[in-house]
Amino acid sequence: MGLLEIRGLSVAYGSIKALHGIDLRIDEGEIVSLLGANGAGKSTTLRAVSRLLPFAEGDILFQGTSLAGLPPHRVVSLGIAHVPEGRGIFPSLTVLENLKLATWTRSRKGSAAALYRPVFDLFPRLEERKSQPAGTLSGGEQQMLALGRAMMTDCRVMLLDEPSMGLSPILVKEVFRAIREINAKGTTVLLVEQNAGMALKIAHRGYVLANGRIVLAGSAEELARDQRVKEAYLGNRAG
Amino acid sequence: MLDTVIQQLLNAAQLGAVYALIALGYTMVYGTIRLINFAHGDIFMLGGYIGFLLVTAVSGMPLVVMMPLAMLLTALVGMLIERVAYRRLRNAQRMSLVITALGVGIFLENLVRLLVGPQARQLPAQLPNGVVELFNGVVVTEDKILIIFISLALMVILWLFVHRTLMGTAMRAVADNKDAVQLMGINLNMVIAVTFAIGSALAAAGGIFFGQAYSIDPYMGIDLGWKAFIAAVIGGIGSIEGAVLGSFLLAGVEVLTVAYLSSNMKNGIAFGLLILLLLLRPNGIMGRPELKKV
Numbered sequence: 001m002g003l004l005e006i007r008g009l010s011v012a013y014g015s016i017k018a019l020h021g022i023d024l025r026i027d028e029g030e031i032v033s034l035l036g037a038n039g040a041g042k043s044t045t046l047r048a049v050s051r052l053l054p055f056a057e058g059d060i061l062f063q064g065t066s067l068a069g070l071p072p073h074r075v076v077s078l079g080i081a082h083v084p085e086g087r088g089i090f091p092s093l094t095v096l097e098n099l100k101l102a103t104w105t106r107s108r109k110g111s112a113a114a115l116y117r118p119v120f121d122l123f124p125r126l127e128e129r130k131s132q133p134a135g136t137l138s139g140g141e142q143q144m145l146a147l148g149r150a151m152m153t154d155c156r157v158m159l160l161d162e163p164s165m166g167l168s169p170i171l172v173k174e175v176f177r178a179i180r181e182i183n184a185k186g187t188t189v190l191l192v193e194q195n196a197g198m199a200l201k202i203a204h205r206g207y208v209l210a211n212g213r214i215v216l217a218g219s220a221e222e223l224a225r226d227q228r229v230k231e232a233y234l235g236n237r238a239g
Numbered sequence: 240m241l242d243t244v245i246q247q248l249l250n251a252a253q254l255g256a257v258y259a260l261i262a263l264g265y266t267m268v269y270g271t272i273r274l275i276n277f278a279h280g281d282i283f284m285l286g287g288y289i290g291f292l293l294v295t296a297v298s299g300m301p302l303v304v305m306m307p308l309a310m311l312l313t314a315l316v317g318m319l320i321e322r323v324a325y326r327r328l329r330n331a332q333r334m335s336l337v338i339t340a341l342g343v344g345i346f347l348e349n350l351v352r353l354l355v356g357p358q359a360r361q362l363p364a365q366l367p368n369g370v371v372e373l374f375n376g377v378v379v380t381e382d383k384i385l386i387i388f389i390s391l392a393l394m395v396i397l398w399l400f401v402h403r404t405l406m407g408t409a410m411r412a413v414a415d416n417k418d419a420v421q422l423m424g425i426n427l428n429m430v431i432a433v434t435f436a437i438g439s440a441l442a443a444a445g446g447i448f449f450g451q452a453y454s455i456d457p458y459m460g461i462d463l464g465w466k467a468f469i470a471a472v473i474g475g476i477g478s479i480e481g482a483v484l485g486s487f488l489l490a491g492v493e494v495l496t497v498a499y500l501s502s503n504m505k506n507g508i509a510f511g512l513l514i515l516l517l518l519l520r521p522n523g524i525m526g527r528p529e530l531k532k533v
Contacts, residue, residue, distance in 0.1 A: 052418055076424030088419030090412045097408050104405065105424035153424055 001064055003028045003188055004049070004080070004157055008058035011041075011048050018044040019212045021058060026157065031179070031189040033199040033220065035233055036209035042192040043085050045209070046159045049190075050082035051075050062157070077105040081155035085162050087146040091135025095126055098134050098145055102152035118185075119148040122178055140171035147178060157188045164195045176202055196233035200224045208233075242377050247498045248491075253383050253452060255490030256390035260445030261467030262474070262482035263397065264317075264438025270414040270477040271434045272329060274336050278320065278343035279442060280464015286313040286443025287455040288351050291362050302365040306447055310440035317439025318432045326428065344460070352457040362450035386448045393444060394483055397437065401479060410434055414477060466493075469513050475526025484524055488512075 002025035011019040019041045026032045036042050047053040049060055051072045060067045062078055070078075090098050099116060120127035123144040129137060134145055143163055150158050160179065164172040172195065180202050183189050193199035200206060200220045208216035208229060216226065223229050261283045268276045290309040294300050324343050328336045366382035373379055401407035409430045412420050421427050449455065449463065466489065474485025489509055496508045516524070 050422060052421065071426070071428075072418075072421035073424050073426045076422060082422050084418065084422065088416050088422060090415040090419065092415055093408065093412060097412075100405065101408055101412055101420075101423045101425065104409070149423065 001061075002026050003063060004190070005061040006045070006049070006058070007061065009045070009048060009055055009060065010057040011044050011053055011055045017212060019048070019055075022209070022212070022214050024207055024214065026188055026190055028156075028188055029183070029186065030205060031183050031191060031203045033191045033193060033196075033203035033206040033223075034209060035193060035196045035199060035206055035223070035229070037232070038194070040209040041212040042209055043161055044212075046082055046084075046161050046190070046192055049075070049159055050080060052082075052084075073105070076153055076155070079154070079156035080159065081150035081153045081157070082159040083146045083150050083161060083163065085165070087142050089134045089137075089142050089145050089149075091133060093134055094131050095134055095137070095145060096130040098149055099126075099130075099152050102149040106152075106154050115152070119151050122151070122181060123148055139166050140168070140174065143167065143171075143175055144178065147175070147182065151182065151187075155187060157190065158182065159190045159192075161192045162194060163191070164193060164198060172198060194233075196229065197224075243498075245373070245377055246379070247494055249379055249383055249387070251491040251494035252387045252487065253448075254494060255487035256387050257445045257449050257452075257463070258467045258470045258490055259394060259483045259486035260390055260441045260448070261463060262471040262486045263394070263479060264442045265468050265471040266474070266476050266479060266482040267410070267434050267438045269471075271410060271431055272325070272413075273333070274325065274340065275468070275476075276438075277337065277340040277464070277468075278347060279340075279438065280460030280462075280467065281344040281347040282313060282317055282320075282439050282460070283442040283446045283449075283463060283467075284455065284457065284460035285316060285347055285351065285446070286310070286439070287362070287446030287450040287459070288355060288360075288457075289313055289443065290447040291360055291450060291455060292355070294363055294365070302447075305365070306444060309447060310443045313443035313446075314436035314440040317435040317442075321432060321435040326431075344464075348457050348460070355457070357457060359454045359456040360450075361454050362447065364451065366451055382451060386452060390444070390448065393441060397441065398479065400437075406430070406433060466509070469509065473513055473516050473523055475520075475523025478523070478525040481523055481525030 004026040006022060006024040008021045008023060009019055010017060010021050034042050034045065044053065048055045051067060051070055062080060067075055099119060103115060125141055126144055126148055129141065134142065137145060163175050163179065167175065176198055179189060191199055191203060200223055203220040205219050206223045207214050216223065216228065261279065264279050265276060268274055286309055289312050290305055293305045293309055320343055324339050325336060328339060366385050368380055368382045370378045370380055371384065401410060409420060409425050413430055417427060467486065470485035470489045471482045473489060474481025492512055493505050493509055496505050
């Protein structure tokens with residue numbers, strides 16, 4: 001059984017169905033990439049997992065336990081962190097306050113400094129700017145903060161929604177290196193990306209969503225070689 | 240001359256303190272769920288009545304017991320109102336929520352009128368009302384000083400809570416992004432309930448002080464509620480510092496208008512000030528411009 005399993009998941013916005021019974025499995029320690037065009041249902045899938053969206057049919061299992069009916073904050077305390085599209089940082093709070101809020105479900109015993117250490121080791125820029133309002137950070141730093149917050153929840157699975165969005169190629173590389181490092185330390189990652197080239201470089205496996213259905217699945221190498229993926233998602237992108 | 244000016248300023252500070260205790264609830268609730276809680280003035284009224292009923296039921300109950308107890312009970316009512324009337328509508332159209340708040344206010348006014356009666360009541364004077372000489376011949380009453388002092392102390396405690404505790408940080412975060420708050424593992428409903436509880440408790444303190452300084456009646460929350468709402472808007476709704484600043488500013492303008500111009504012009508000047516300020520600073524004195532969602 002996978003760490004996170006999505007079975008026959010359907011989600012509708014009113015009468016418009018965004019997902020038509022998708023199946024998806026993520027094993028412990030993997031980076032799984034979820035690819036697809038705009039509006040294919042990638043973000044919807046992540047929002048259903050973190051329970052920001054109710055789902056109509058199917059089920060989502062985390063370590064064999066159904067997430068159906070749980071409020072979003074309970075999903076986090078189970079060990080699933082979601083870095084939403086647009087990063088979802090709190091612009092009026094300082095960097096440190098942003099990180100601190102993410103420790104809500106954890107016991108905060110021990111020194112506070114030790115709590116932030118892994119995040120500041122991975123993103124030294126955040127430590128330099130820890131007293132600054134998060135709204136004054138650059139786009140890349142905001143993405144680092146969003147990843148740092150997810151780390152602070154002490155999660156086992158990270159759901160990342162378009163972490164490369166709006167970033168320069170250099171920053172994209174930096175963010176992807178950080179994701180790889182987070183994964184190397186034992187966190188499983190579900191990575192939603194339009195930048196398929198980059199995503200498949202770091203992913204173990206991938207799925208391709210189109211119009212709310214999984215149309216392709218396989219190892220990252222298979223997908224990167226697949227003619228349909230090349231044409232649709234790798235075509236004119238600098239990988 | 241100096242004596243009357245000081246007396247007027249103290250009157251303004253006392254009225255401003257009551258406005259501020261109400262305005263904080265408006266601004267905190269708006270900050271978290273973007274609702275102008277039009278029932279809030281009536282929660283202020285209810286707080287005064289709960290205090291009144293407590294001292295009537297247990298004669299001789301000292302203020303140091305009565306006030307925290309009344310604040311606690313009013314906080315529970317505030318949470319109950321949020322749970323029963325507002326929570327389901329949180330994602331509904333804004334107008335449904337506003338109309339519901341108006342309805343809750345009318346309900347509270349009539350409930351109190353039915354249970355306690357429509358006539359104005361006097362809260363038994365529980366604050367010492369001796370006089371203190373400030374300096375050569377300028378005297379002030381102790382109750383006025385205490386009302387101002389305790390109110391300011393409550394505001395300082397609130398500020399510390401909002402800026403120094405994790406729950407306070409969460410309350411500020413809700414204003415930024417509700418979804419993201421939940422993604423931090425925070426129970427959004429709980430944070431909103433706490434916001435209502437604190438706002439209601441502060442309003443209750445205001446109601447009790449108002450009852451000590453003047454009197455209470457079932458409709459006192461309408462006028463005072465509007466004034467406190469204006470104060471919150473002048474200061475910049477959503478901002479705690481702004482609500483306090485706007486309250487003292489509005490009370491100062493009102494009291495000085497009554498003292499040196501005419502009491503008939505009080506509301507005209509107050510509302511005129513609101514219009515003028517909003518023309519110059521549409522987001523209020525301390526308000527930040529609405530951030531566009533990306």
